[in-house]
Amino acid sequence: MRDPVLTFTSNGIFCPAGGFYIDPWGRVDRALITHGHSDHARPGHARYLCTEAAAPVIRHRLGDIVLETIAYGEQRRIGDALVSFHPAGHVPGSAQIRVEVSGEIAVVSGDYKTTPDGLCEPFEPVRCHSFVSESTFGLPVFRWRPQAEVAAEIDAWWRDCAAQGVTPLLAAYSFGKAQRLMAMLDPSIGPILTHGAVENTNAVLRAQGLALPQTIQVTPDTKIADHRGALVLAPPSALGTPWARRFGAVSGGFASGWMMLRGIRRRRAVDRGFVVSDHADWDGLNEAIRETGAERVYVTHGYTEIFTRWLNTQGYDAQVVRTEFRGEAGEEDTA
Numbered sequence: 001m002r003d004p005v006l007t008f009t010s011n012g013i014f015c016p017a018g019g020f021y022i023d024p025w026g027r028v029d030r031a032l033i034t035h036g037h038s039d040h041a042r043p044g045h046a047r048y049l050c051t052e053a054a055a056p057v058i059r060h061r062l063g064d065i066v067l068e069t070i071a072y073g074e075q076r077r078i079g080d081a082l083v084s085f086h087p088a089g090h091v092p093g094s095a096q097i098r099v100e101v102s103g104e105i106a107v108v109s110g111d112y113k114t115t116p117d118g119l120c121e122p123f124e125p126v127r128c129h130s131f132v133s134e135s136t137f138g139l140p141v142f143r144w145r146p147q148a149e150v151a152a153e154i155d156a157w158w159r160d161c162a163a164q165g166v167t168p169l170l171a172a173y174s175f176g177k178a179q180r181l182m183a184m185l186d187p188s189i190g191p192i193l194t195h196g197a198v199e200n201t202n203a204v205l206r207a208q209g210l211a212l213p214q215t216i217q218v219t220p221d222t223k224i225a226d227h228r229g230a231l232v233l234a235p236p237s238a239l240g241t242p243w244a245r246r247f248g249a250v251s252g253g254f255a256s257g258w259m260m261l262r263g264i265r266r267r268r269a270v271d272r273g274f275v276v277s278d279h280a281d282w283d284g285l286n287e288a289i290r291e292t293g294a295e296r297v298y299v300t301h302g303y304t305e306i307f308t309r310w311l312n313t314q315g316y317d318a319q320v321v322r323t324e325f326r327g328e329a330g331e332e333d334t335a
Contacts, residue, residue: 003130003296005081005099005106008321013108013132017101018081020049022108025324032083034110035094036061036175039326051085053121053208054093057175060204072121088112089123090278091176092210098126106130107292111327113277114284117147119180119210125291132298133289136279136327137257138307144257144281151184154274157253158189162229167247171236171270172255173328174198176278178233179205179212181255184276187213190229194218195243197235224248239270257281257328279328289316301325 007014011026020030023040031045036057041050043062050058052069059067070076072095075084080102085095088110096109105128112134116122154170161168172178174197182192182202192215194202199217206212216227224230224247238244239252252270257277259265265273280288289297289311297318299308304320311318 003106003298004104005101005130006108006132006298008298012323013321015081015099015101018079018083018099020078020081022097022099023110023325030078032097033058034088034097034108035091037091037111039324040110051093051095054095056204056208057093057201060200086126087121087124089114089116089120092120092179092205094120096124096126098128104129106132107294108132109134109288111136111279111325112288113280114288115144115147117180117183117278119183120176123288125288127293129294130296130298131289131292131294132300132321133285134279134325134327135285135299135302135304135307137277137281138285138299138303138310140282142257142260142281143283144275144277147184147276150274150276151186154181154184154253154255155186155189157251157272158185158231161231161251162190166249166251167224167230167232168253169232169234169239169244169247169250170253170255170274171234171239171268172198172276174235175201177255177276178202178235179210180278181233181276182213182215185213185231190231191216191227193222193227193230193232195232195234195238198233218243218246222246236268239268277328302327 012024013022021028022032027044029046033041033050041058048067055069082100084098088094088096090111099106107126107128114123178198194215253272254270255274255276259273259275297316298321300323308318308320
């Protein structure tokens with residue numbers, strides 16, 4: 001399958017008419033970036049372009065880079081391509097990138113979810129001829145429950161832990177997922193203590209005007225006895241470490257779409273798994289693709305083979321495109 005707008009190369013997704021790449025993994029001259037997770041925003045490019053809302057986190061993570069910004073919906077001509085960025089609903093500032101060349105339109109969606117979460121800009125369907133889609137959760141088993149139901153479940157666990165004198169330690173990726181959980185939960189239950197990786201990202205997002213509940217960063221001097229009824233929010237890498245053991249009796253929880261699968265819950269060795277994902281579920285993937293009106297679909301990461309076969313049975317011209325994107329596993333938890 002040959003696309004009239006995009007070329008899939010060893011460095012990443014390339015637009016020949018514009019001379020730019022989208023979320024490249026090889027070092028390139030000009031990179032358009034959908035969002036700040038490490039498998040999409042990588043160091044080493046000469047020039048970057050992202051949304052105004054994504055820029056603070058990307059600068060925080062990549063340091064002193066040459067970075068231009070663009071507003072959602074703003075059109076910009078790059079070479080012979082007309083480019084615009086549209087909300088992807090994944091994390092604050094995340095975007096789908098629309099590229100038009102000679103009347104042909106391709107949309108690279110990055111990572112996305114179609115249900116609003118109250119934290120980031122809601123997903124916006126963009127009409128196109130070609131759509132580049134993830135399939136992180138591209139199996140019918142992955143169907144998310146309403147956010148309010150999951151929030152009530154986590155709150156009940158938190159209250160139960162507080163009543164038993166046990167500290168709930170909730171693992172979640174430090175950018176996006178952690179902040180979404182803060183906004184979901186009931187802060188009247190107790191204080192929210194945060195790992196430094198989470199709090200550093202909180203500071204960046206607060207500085208750009210994102211309203212987040214009050215949190216307390218854990219330091220070497222923090223004593224859990226001084227914060228009765230607290231919930232601790234930390235990246236997954238903190239589970240089972242000396243950092244986590246300072247809290248004494250702990251009930252471990254993990255918030256991820258992968259918690260839908262019992263085997264992964266067991267391997268994570270946590271007491272509770274909460275199904276919360278910033279990626280589209282099976283219904284969301286199908287809905288998003290349907291609303292684009294696309295004829296061609298390129299599936300980049302996740303359950304690529306299965307989801308591509310399904311799309312072909314539904315009348316799409318679909319194919320797998322090999323990339324270095326990693327879905328929810330690529331949302332690094334140490335920055």
